[in-house]
Every structure is written in structure tokens, then in C-alpha cells.
Amino acid sequence: MKIGIVWLPNVGKSTLFNALTKNYGADAQNFPFCTIEPNVGLVNVHDERLQQIQKAVNGAKTIPATCEFTDIAGIVKWASEWEGMGNKFLANIREADAILQVVRVFQDSEITHVHGVVNPKEDIEVINAELIIADVETLTKRIAGDAKKARSDKDIAEKLKTLERALEWLEAGQLVSTMDFDEDQREHLRDTHLLTNKQFVYACNVSEDMMDATGDELKQLIGVTDADTQVVPICAKLEEDMIEMTLEEKKEFLDDMGLVSTGLDNLIKASYDALGLQYYFTAWEQEVRAWTVKKWASAPQAAGVIHTDFEKWFIKADVVNWSDVVEFSGWSWAKENGKVRLEGKEYIVQDGDVMLFKFNN
Numbered sequence: 569m570k571i572g573i574v575w576l577p578n579v580g581k582s583t584l585f586n587a588l589t590k591n592y593g594a595d596a597q598n599f600p601f602c603t604i605e606p607n608v609g610l611v612n613v614h615d616e617r618l619q620q621i622q623k624a625v626n627g628a629k630t631i632p633a634t635c636e637f638t639d640i641a642g643i644v645k646w647a648s649e650w651e652g653m654g655n656k657f658l659a660n661i662r663e664a665d666a667i668l669q670v671v672r673v674f675q676d677s678e679i680t681h682v683h684g685v686v687n688p689k690e691d692i693e694v695i696n697a698e699l700i701i702a703d704v705e706t707l708t709k710r711i712a713g714d715a716k717k718a719r720s721d722k723d724i725a726e727k728l729k730t731l732e733r734a735l736e737w738l739e740a741g742q743l744v745s746t747m748d749f750d751e752d753q754r755e756h757l758r759d760t761h762l763l764t765n766k767q768f769v770y771a772c773n774v775s776e777d778m779m780d781a782t783g784d785e786l787k788q789l790i791g792v793t794d795a796d797t798q799v800v801p802i803c804a805k806l807e808e809d810m811i812e813m814t815l816e817e818k819k820e821f822l823d824d825m826g827l828v829s830t831g832l833d834n835l836i837k838a839s840y841d842a843l844g845l846q847y848y849f850t851a852w853e854q855e856v857r858a859w860t861v862k863k864w865a866s867a868p869q870a871a872g873v874i875h876t877d878f879e880k881w882f883i884k885a886d887v888v889n890w891s892d893v894v895e896f897s898g899w900s901w902a903k904e905n906g907k908v909r910l911e912g913k914e915y916i917v918q919d920g921d922v923m924l925f926k927f928n929n
């Protein structure tokens with residue numbers, strides 16, 4: 569999973585990126601455009617189940633799922649007009665699966681806001697407008713490039729119709745992700761990598777006293793109305809302060825402030841949900857590992873995540889829920905107690921399944 573971090577300058581994007589990647593050390597200082605070259609980092613997805621399974625099967629090590637974050641330069645109004653500078657920055661996240669908007673909600677007169685005041689609703693409009701402009705530019709070029717070929721090629725002509733429809737929608741100020749498309753049309757758009765066709769996740773960078781705000785309260789505050797869009801609170805500054813702490817120290821530190829979390833884990837979970845992802849585990853003595861897979865993936869598709877050939881070679885899989893592995897201290901007792909099922913090609917993988925594949929090759 570790849571996530572691009574986007575927003576106005578000086579709002580805490582690099583601070584959050586450093587907290588996510590633990591010790592990457594991206595420059596994060598109190599002046600706009602501190603970041604110019606993108607920072608790219610792999611983040612281990614924290615999941616306590618992994619350690620619990622490791623204990624149960626006596627695994628030598630754990631390998632968590634990973635997620636790639638890209639922290640880019642700040643985007644401002646008319647960024648796209650600066651001889652393509654804004655678009656150049658945005659090009660760094662073309663391949664991302666989702667866009668993480670780090671919305672500045674915290675008030676702090678010491679930290680410069682490029683508009684002079686903190687106004688999340690208006691600021692989001694500025695960002696979305698820039699993303700729309702970048703997509704208009706991408707599509708306009710694509711359409712011009714394909715127009716000639718479309719005269720002699722029916723498939724390209726069909727594709728062009730979809731691109732033109734999307735362009736009209738963008739020119740009306742709408743995000744492509746809010747349009748209705750059928751499967752073919754979705755396919756037409758796939759290689760355009762439109763920014764506004766990606767899932768958006770909003771991380772509200774709040775002060776610690778707002779960490780207990782609910783998703784709905786935050787949505788109202790930042791003006792996001794779509795019910796399915798994920799909006800989570802985070803406190804980037806606090807997370808940064810905790811980078812070097814052990815898990816126990818973190819718990820104590822948060823406890824002292826009356827907080828349960830600073831939102832980092834929730835943020836990754838929200839991104840997984842937004843992208844329709846989940847994970848399953850493999851567990852044996854050498855290693856216990858988490859694998860990312862689409863919701864509704866079949867058992868062979870899950871095997872294919874480990875190695876593409878495994879999807880072809882798949883015959884059956886032993887499947888057990890992670891909590892049964894923990895309760896019965898490993899595979900054998902779970903099996904004795906009837907908790908391990910033998911599943912075939914039609915099986916739909918559930919979040920938290922522990923799987924052991926059987927292949928034919």
C-alpha cells in the first residue's frame with residue numbers, strides 16, 4: 569500500500585512522516601516549503617495480534633505488514649501555475665493508492681500558517697482545487713494525445729469518451745472519485761493515475777485536548793460530508809516526542825496526559841479501511857508474518873500475495889482465526905479442538921485469518 573501525504577506548507581506533514589517512519593529524520597521546521605524533495609519511507613504496520621500469535625506458536629521472529637508513505641512539498645493556491653511546480657510536487661504521488669490530507673486544526677500563533685488563519689474548511693477547498701487542476705492538466709494532455717488514434721481505433725475512441733466525461737466533471741469542480749463508472753470505464757482511467765480518483769483520508773492534526781474528538785465531530789469541523797470518507801484525529805507533535813520511547817514508556821506518557829493514543833495506529837487502520845484492505849497471517853516457528861490483501865480476496869489470491877505462482881498452484885488452505893491460535897497455544901491444539909478448517913479455492917479471506925497453504929507444483 570502506498571500513501572501520498574499532501575497539504576499546505578508548514579502544517580506538520582514531515583513531523584507526521586517522521587513519527588510514522590520512526591527514525592527517518594525528514595527535515596521538519598517552522599517555515600513553509602521546508603520540504604522540497606520528497607521523503608519516501610516504509611512504515612511497519614503495528615498490530616498486537618502479531619506478537620500474540622508469535623508467543624502462541626513460539627515463532628522466532630515477526631514480520632509486520634508494511635505501508636509506503638511519501639511526504640511531499642507543501643501545495644499552495646495557484647501552485648499549478650508556477651511553471652508546473654505544484655504539479656511537479658504532485659507527480660511524486662501519482663503512483664500512490666491513497667492521498668492523506670494532513671489538515672491543520674491545531675492553533676499555535678508561533679507556527680506560521682500560509683493563509684494567516686487556521687480555517688480547515690477553506691484550506692481543504694484550496695488543496696482539492698489544486699488536485700483538480702492537476703488532473704485537468706493530465707487529462708487535457710491525454711485527450712490531445714489520443715484524439716488522432718481514436719479516429720481509427722474503436723477502443724481508444726471509447727476510452728476517450730470516458731476521459732472527456734471525467735474532464736467535464738473536473739471542470740465543474742468535482743472530484744473524479746465521486747463519479748459513477750462501470751468496470752470498463754474504470755479500466756479506461758486506470759493508467760491516468762488521476763489524483764482525485766484516489767481515496768482520500770483526512771488526518772486532522774489537532775492539539776492534545778482534541779484527541780478524543782469523534783470522526784463525526786471532526787467531519788463537521790472540516791466540512792467533509794461523505795459518510796464513507798475516513799477522518800481521524802492525530803497529534804503529530806506528540807507523536808514526534810514519543811519516537812524514541814518504548815511501548816511501555818509511551819503508554820505511561822499518554823496515561824499522564826489522560827490520552828489513550830495519539831492516533832498513528834488509527835490512521836493506518838483508517839487508510840487500510842479506505843482502500844478496502846485487511847490482513848491475514850502466516851505462522852510457523854521460523855516466523856510469524858502479516859500479509860496485506862484486498863477485502864473479499866479469495867484464498868488463492870491471498871496466496872498470490874506471497875508469490876504470484878502460489879495463486880496458480882493453490883489447492884487448499886488450513887485456516888484458523890488468530891484468536892483460536894492464541895487460545896490453544898498453536899496449530900495442533902487448535903486443530904484437536906476443531907478450530908482449523910480446510911478451505912478451497914472459493915474461500916473468502918477474513919481479517920485475522922491464520923493460513924497455511926497447500927500447493928500443487
Ligand SMILES: Nc1nc2c(ncn2[C@@H]2O[C@H](COP(=O)(O)OP(=O)(O)OP(=O)(O)O)[C@@H](O)[C@H]2O)c(=O)[nH]1
Binds near residue numbers: 578579580675
Ligand atoms: N503546535 C504544533 N506544532 C506542530 C504540530 N505539528 C507540527 N508542528 C510544527 O509545525 C512546523 C512545521 O512542521 P513540518 O512537519 O515541517 O510541516 P510540513 O507540513 O512538512 O511543512 P512543509 O515541508 O514546509 O510543507 C514545525 O515547527 C513543527 O514542529 C502540532 O501538532 N502542534
Ligand SMILES: [Mg+2]
Binds near residue numbers: 596602603640
Ligand atoms: Mg515538510
